[in-house]
Amino acid sequence: MARIREVTGRRVTPLADGWEMTVGGDGRWIPAPVPGTAAQALQAAGLWTLDAPTPLHDRDVLYRTRLSGDGPGILRFQGLATLAEVTLDGRPILDCDSMYLSHDVPVTLAGEALLEIRFRALHPVLSGRKGRARWRPKMIEPASLRFARTTLLGHMPGWCPSVHAVGPWRPVELVEEDGPVRVRAADLRTGFDGRAGTLSLTLTLADTPGRLPAELEVGGHVRTLEWLDDRTLRAEAVLPGIEPWWPHTHGRPALHPLSVRIGDSRVDLGRVGFRSIERAGGPDGQGFGLRINGEPVFCRGACWTPADIVSLPGTREAYEPILRRVAGAGMNMVRVGGTMVYESDAFFELCDELGILVWQDFMFANFDYPADPAYRESVRAEAAQFLDRIQGSPSLAVLCGGSEAEQQAAMLGLPREAWSQPVFTDILPGEAARLRPDVPYVTNSPSGGPLPFAADAGVTHYYGVGAYQRPLEDARRAGVRFASECLAFANVPEETAAGVPAVHHPRWKERVPRDLGASWDFEDVRDHYLQRLYGVEPNRLRYEDQDRYLRLSRAVTAEVMEATFGEWRRVGSSCGGGLVWLLRDLWPGAGWGVLDAAGRPKAAWYGLRRAFRPLQVILTDEGVNGLAVHLLNETAEAVPAVLTLTALRHGEVAVARAERAVTLPARSSQVLSSAELLGRFFDWTYAYRFGPPAHDVTVAILSQAGTDGTAAGEPLAEAFHFPNGRALPRSDLGLAATVAQAGEDWVLTLRTQRLACSVHVEDERFRAEDAWFHLPPGRERRLRLSPRDGGGGGVPDGEVHALNALAPIRFRG
Incomplete structure (x- = not known):
């Protein structure tokens, strides 16, 4: 059923504390996190390492804890990896053979009880399974895993560490209900037709005290639910003007809270989105x-x-x-x-x-x-x-x-x-x-x-x-x-x-x-x-x-x-x-x-x-047809922009340059030719080879257009084309860096006289917000510096590297 976040009168108690675990029946018990895995518990106890992971599918693993309660409830096991036998005070209550199934087990508690989960060794069980397969993968070991509903992580030695998933890897909970409304299932469907959202909701209930008034609320819209019978409520709603959900590259991922009120009881169904x-x-x-x-x-x-x-x-x-x-x-x-x-x-x-x-x-x-x-x-x-x-x-x-x-x-x-x-x-x-x-x-x-x-x-x-x-x-x-x-x-x-x-x-x-x-x-x-x-x-x-x-x-x-x-x-x-x-x-x-x-x-x-920029310029080499300049705008707004295309010799001297004001309509793409932009012949791709190459790099810059129609602010996107390959000689680029404090942040400002390739910053205390970019001449690039993981204090003190520079340059705050 759809996610039910909360129901009036329902209590969900995570059984996360007091667990301990033993492996292989050796009698040594160690604390165990739940949800968690046996490997995690062993690692915390210093008995297991990722560098040399001990196999866990060849031995039984036993978990136990004590819980308390009074009256009926449901023990919910959201994921047990993988062959598990569960007992409550020694009485079997569940056998599990899939890591991916959740189990609700009705129980009646009368005070304190011992809950035990025995995870049976997987490999000995699988070795006894028979059945001839039409093929056997080379990348997964053992082949008998095809019978088991467990993850293949840990069983692909070419690229994955041999970490075996064993244990209550998802939460164990005690669910108790004493409210007048008990929801057993929620079937939820949403859609969007370009103008309105659509919502279909069916609630299946346990016994209720009559057909109480019921309504749902979503995104500011209220709709009545109808009783189909004494245990079933249903609503079909059209929601004009509701904001749709988009992937973040194309719009706003709008979400709307959804709740249902049945009499005095409330059912929280979380947030929903409307999209097609x-x-x-x-x-x-x-x-x-x-x-x-x-x-x-x-x-x-x-x-x-x-x-x-x-x-x-x-x-x-x-x-x-x-x-x-x-x-x-x-x-x-x-x-x-x-x-x-x-x-x-x-x-x-x-x-x-x-x-x-x-x-x-x-x-x-x-x-x-x-x-x-x-x-x-x-x-x-x-x-x-x-x-x-x-x-x-x-x-x-x-x-x-x-x-x-x-x-x-x-x-x-x-x-x-x-x-x-x-x-x-x-x-x-x-x-x-x-x-x-x-x-x-x-x-x-x-x-x-x-x-x-x-x-x-x-x-x-x-x-x-x-x-x-x-x-x-x-x-x-x-x-x-x-x-x-x-x-x-x-x-x-x-x-x-x-x-x-x-x-x-x-x-x-x-x-x-x-x-x-x-x-x-x-x-x-x-x-x-x-x-x-x-x-x-x-x-x-x-x-x-x-x-x-x-x-x-x-x-x-x-x-x-x-x-x-x-x-x-x-x-x-x-x-x-x-x-x-x-x-x-x-x-x-x-x-x-x-x-x-x-x-x-x-x-x-x-x-x-x-x-992956939503606003993008791309250069593609079309041989004797020159460069194609592709302009993309995936956003919902039109963007006035300025496009410049510059061919540089030795990464410094402009030998050809074109500039054009362009409009990027919302959610559009267009392509321009380098010849059209320049208005005369120039061998942008060095396809004609009339003599030595005239340039070693072409730089395309797409900038926001200011109120006067000229480029304003930081570029929206850049693209580079290397007609003779990226193996540029190392030289003195005239690269310079200054660092200054701006409020609580540090900002590193970079300039260069020649194109600097794959620029990256190294600092033991700070990390730059961008790296491995090309910096063209005549452009100033400002980078925010943030403290590294767990860092803080001190001032920036490091080096700026470029692949085609003779040596890095130092900076210090």
Whole structure:
């Protein structure tokens, strides 16, 4: 059912205190957090480490606590991982075989009682399961996990630490009711037709003292609920003029409190949003994209990982810093993939608030799953429970059967009829249509083309640029329609973690992600583009100048990601979106994440923030046709602007310059040619090659137009094109930095006489608000400096680096 935040007379008591735990029956009890995991408890007791995680699926784990109460109530177990037997004063009350199911168990308490949960060892049970699969994934161990409804995290040794999820990972609660109204279910549907919101609400109640007057209130509108029978209330409401919900890149994610009053009792249903989502297939019907409230939305973001792989927290405090990083980077979508876990209500509430769309896989990946009746019924219950509790979330944008199951079958050469499974074609779409008919359903990620992973139809996992080491031009050539995974690199963190020394140490290499069975890893992939873009020999540079190797390694993934998304967002692109693999590292090291394991941005995050601006200028190389200048405005307001296009020789001397006043209508895109802007021939792309190159960089700047029609304030967006590649010689750039205090903040002001590439600031106490950007000459750039994590006090004291500078420059407050 939809989230019920509060009901008059209902008390929900978290059973979070007094828990203890023992592993393997050794008689040693330790304190245990609930909600939490066994690994979390052991880690807190100094008995387990992430560096060398002890297996937990080969032993039983026992939790216990004492609770008290008087009279009837419900023990609610929101998630037990994974095979669990629950007793109350020694009496069995629940057997659980799914990590993803919530259980309500009626009990009658008479004072104090002992509550025990025994988590049975998973691997010995799975080893006895029989049934021949049509294929066996290489990336997941053991293969018998296809029978278990548990997370695959901890079982993918190529890229994930071996942390086993065991324990009451979601809250345990005691629910007591003594009010006159007891809500048993709430079915909630919302929509938006362009002018008005629509709301459908059905409440199912337990016994009530007659048909009391009932009404709902939402967004300032009040509507009466009608009694269909003695236990069912229903309302169908049209709400003219109610503000719709938008992803934050396109508007305001408006939410409206929804409550119901039945007699003197109140039911709080939280906040709801009104929006419409349509699947857009493109002119040929073979693509994939989304239209929100009738407007096409380019979906961009990253694939989600849990806030902490050890504790699997589901709290607002755990999610909020990460999701604010998502929104801060201009990302408007995250994908919760089938190898992860279903996130809690707090996750969806934050995505609703922040205007972040959620692509939600059901928790299935790679396997050939069982089709017996008991398994199918378990899957149906899992899907129904999940969809029930997020019925009111406008952020839910795509439902997907799971990850790479169709791809796995196809890549192993199985015929087309073997790619599909009842789980994906029958059970999950059925529940999605029943409970969230407003959300598009995709059978698998990837799927939809002549091969599931074909880029030019349906949904793909695109690694042409990336793992397959294709040139950057492949991002256009492949005709990508929607990349629900893409651009995986071993992204070097800004700060190497203690105990994980960079580059040469075995632990560093251990944490570089890889595909099992491949003779390369994703550091090799990064090195390929390092050589291609900067003209260096990575192995030699790593041996001789590790500091420069790491700086170039950080810069290159930012450059590749920004260039790729430029191709996908340009006018005329067939692409409806792209989600980078991954958002955040699962442990310290050079992982796939664009955030490190502590949630701090890497260089790639800054590159994506530039690529994802709602107001954007993009330069694309069209060969003999020159540069195409793409102007995008995804916002709801028209923007008067000034566009300048400048070709620089040696990063300093302007050899061609064009300027034009432009208007960017609301939610529009347009493209201008460099030749049209300049009005004469100039070889912007160095395609004609009449003599030596006239310039080494072109700079496009889009600025807000002032009242006099000239550029005013900080640029809205910038773009750079390097006709001869990014391997600019190192030289004295005339880079200068000053720092001054402005109120409680410090501000660093940068200037340069020549183009400074991949500028970044290093300071032990302070972090700059932007990094890894190009700074053109004649422009002043002001950066706010904030204290680093746990920092405070002192004054800024650090260095400004640019990849093409001979040496860094120092600054001090």
